[in-house]
Amino acid sequence: MNRPDTQALGGTVNTRIGKVYMHLSKSHRKTADYVLSNVFRSATMSIDELANAVGISVATANRFARALGFDGYPQFRSELVYGFEAMLAPIDNLRNEVQRPATSTEVIARSLNEDISNLETTRRALVPEMCNQAVKMITNAERIYIVGYGASAFLGGLMAHGLEPFCKTIQCTIGSGGPSHVARQLFKYTERDLVIGITFPRYAEDVITLLQQVREKGVPILGLTDAPRSPLASIANLTLFAQTTRQLSPNSEGAALCLIEAICSAVAHQSKSPVHAASEMTKFMLPWMYQEPQASVRKPSISADEPAKDATKHLA
DSSP states (O other), rough: OOOTTTTTTTTTHHHHHHHGGGSSOOHHHHHHHHHHHHHHHHHHHHHHHHHHHOOOOHHHHHHHHHTTTTTTHHHHHHHTTTTTHHHHHHHHHHHHHHHHHOOOHHHHHHHHHHHHHHHHHHHHHHHHHHHHHHHHHHHHHHHEEOOOOOOHHHHHHHHHHEEEGGSEEEEESSOOOHHHHHHHHHTTTTTTTTTEEEEOOSSSSHHHHHHHHHTTOOOEEEEESSOSSSSSTTSSSEEEOOOOOSSSSOOOHHHHHHHHHHHHHHHHHHHSHHHHHHHHHHHHHGGGSSSOOOOOOOOOOOOOOOOHHHHHHOOO
């Protein structure tokens, strides 16, 4: 997966600016210079934000768009956004949401409803054969490496934590030293091992690059992502999907985490001697687990009416 080329993205805008630049007014040239130097930033801006950034009026910004041959600013921005859609969608959603009046309680309730909807959609989309195969891939693997960056790195860490009692060897990218170091580890993996890739919009290129390398070595790959359109889906041998749409952020990590915890539960259920494994690990971890202090045992007190000889017996 190639990195976005800011020269190619918005290329039509660049071409139009180049054709008319010498005929633009001073303020329009100033706007053109800003756009050419800040393609991605300009694509994220409303007309008011661009006007403020350049130091022109909203009317001048709109006339600039028309000077380039567009009907107005909305068409200009649509052309500028081309190729950035997936990256800009969360920003546009956030802009729209923060403009809607709402109390904190309403925002929290709406967010929880989004997660409930995501979870229900994820549950309905489960395919029994694929779930069974995913669990077998995990339980049969000699070694497992979970690859994820950004928020997915933390999801991978939680997945490693959940699978730890039931897997021989499991690693994840948290604290791994970066993609090149992970590549050195994955170079040793074979068809007897498993790599679990986790990525959600906006997809991390490092995850895709590492998994492409792993795929060429014939190492099995289990993917966790949001939809078949994800670049991970075309690389993994098997992919499970979690819907993660949210209005105020790029993804719902909660829905993805629920799928991960569900997979860990299925692995625990299907693994050999899960109770023994969990028991032995708990026993080993006892020194680091908080335990309620035992109630102190009070020694019997001596009554003032008790005979002196009995008191001497107590002291003996």
